[in-house]
Amino acid sequence: MALCATRLLSLCRTPGAGAGAGAGAGAGAGAGARALLSSHPSSRRLLSYANTKKRQTPRRALMYVPGNDERKQGKIPSLGADCICLDCEDGVALGKKEAARNRIRQILDERPIDFGRSECSVRVNPFETGLGEEDVRVIFGGPNMPDAVHLPKVDSPKDLTDFAAAYKEAIKDNSAAKSCVVGLIIFIESARSLLRLPDICSTAVGLGEHSNLRAETLVFGSDDFTADIGATRTADASELLYARQKIVSVAKAFQMQAIDLVHIDFKDLEGLKRQSEEGARMGFTGKQVIHPGQVPVVQAAFSPSKEKVEWAKQLIKEFRDHERSGKGAFNFRGSMIDMPLVKQAQNIVDMMDSL
Ligand code: COA
Numbered sequence: 631m632a633l634c635a636t637r638l639l640s641l642c643r644t645p646g647a648g649a650g651a652g653a654g655a656g657a658g659a660g661a662g663a664r665a666l667l668s669s670h671p672s673s674r675r676l677l678s679y680a681n682t683k684k685r686q687t688p689r690r691a692l693m694y695v696p697g698n699d700e701r702k703q704g705k706i707p708s709l710g711a712d713c714i715c716l717d718c719e720d721g722v723a724l725g726k727k728e729a730a731r732n733r734i735r736q737i738l739d740e741r742p743i744d745f746g747r748s749e750c751s752v753r754v755n756p757f758e759t760g761l762g763e764e765d766v767r768v769i770f771g772g773p774n775m776p777d778a779v780h781l782p783k784v785d786s787p788k789d790l791t792d793f794a795a796a797y798k799e800a801i802k803d804n805s806a807a808k809s810c811v812v813g814l815i816i817f818i819e820s821a822r823s824l825l826r827l828p829d830i831c832s833t834a835v836g837l838g839e840h841s842n843l844r845a846e847t848l849v850f851g852s853d854d855f856t857a858d859i860g861a862t863r864t865a866d867a868s869e870l871l872y873a874r875q876k877i878v879s880v881a882k883a884f885q886m887q888a889i890d891l892v893h894i895d896f897k898d899l900e901g902l903k904r905q906s907e908e909g910a911r912m913g914f915t916g917k918q919v920i921h922p923g924q925v926p927v928v929q930a931a932f933s934p935s936k937e938k939v940e941w942a943k944q945l946i947k948e949f950r951d952h953e954r955s956g957k958g959a960f961n962f963r964g965s966m967i968d969m970p971l972v973k974q975a976q977n978i979v980d981m982m983d984s985l
Pocket residue numbers: 694695696701702703705706717720721892896920921922
């Protein structure tokens with residue numbers, strides 16, 4: 631029997647269905663927009679989470695837990711992070727790579743850890759290191775699948791197609807595993823990858839036509855990127871502004887989530903809050919997290935406030951009323967409201983629904 635990670639079979643993501651816990655079936659982008667325009671009373675879900683126009687597993691905090699560290703893994707049930715990333719890559723020393731991949735396989739098969747509402751995902755090593763293929767063979771070679779896979783250092787479409795070939799080989803005898811959807815989470819960590827971002831995204835989306843991999847998320851690997859372009863990190867991260875804006879824009883163009891940089895000074899929760907709120911304002915849907923203390927700060931920053939949800943629901947209601955009476959732009963609490971504001975409001979409502 632194939633299970634998607636630690637979830638029960640009934641929660642296993644199946645191709646064509648919504649992604650992950652709490653996600654309903656998603657309308658296509660065009661369908662969502664049309665529903666909004668026609669304002670059909672029954673079309674509750676008009677546009678979806680963070681302008682992605684399809685339902686996805688929320689990933690407000692993407693929390694790294696080293697694949698070989700059983701003590702840290704013991705904390706998973708109490709972390710409360712939307713996405714747990716069992717890491718084989720940079721969080722694991724070279725001498726522990728084999729132990730990490732074998733332990734992850736054991737977690738998937740024997741399920742000694744209760745992930746609760748958290749997504750169970752795995753980050754493999756890049757193929758250029760000579761470690762990635764073996765990670766894929768071991769991690770995807772058993773009966774149970776993780777919910778998502780993280781591919782670091784994707785510099786070109788070929789990195790994706792190499793991964794997809796190894797993945798296909800690993801699951802070839804597992805017909806049940808093929809019926810799960812596995813989210814594809816792509817790391818952008820170099821100048822080259824930033825330059826080729828649209829090609830990378832369209833290749834990633836195309837993989838879904840021939841496999842159960844679904845391109846869902848871009849992650850900004852900010853520390854590798856900083857080293858790659860020869861920048862110096864500053865407190866306000868101004869040297870990363872262009873890359874962050876580009877990643878958000880391209881991710882949204884492909885209806886994907888965008889995950890912001892790591893705040894490595896893990897004891898500085900004030901700075902983390904500031905940077906998380908800034909990322910949320912920029913359009914990021916979540917942030918990478920390395921320490922348990924960072925999770926609540928980040929998840930709060932990427933959740934709309936009660937007031938904002940009330941604002942959004944009321945705005946949508948009044949939009950529908952005005953549309954029924956044939957009016958376009960209208961005055962809502964002293965502001966001019968037209969379609970872009972309605973879409974933003976719908977993003978907020980959809981995001982709350984997905985949590
Ligand atoms: N996952 C789960 N539990 C974690 C954790 C993590 N990523 N980071 C820390 N903890 C646990 C610790 O084990 C500790 O519990 P314990 O006292 O029962 O052992 C508790 O949280 C408090 O940790 P603390 O003592 O404050 O930090 P530390 O010095 O043990 O660890 C880091 C600091 C940065 C080394 C650690 O947080 C870590 O390894 N983070 C992940 C790094 C990583 O994966 N990097 C690659 C991606 S960027």
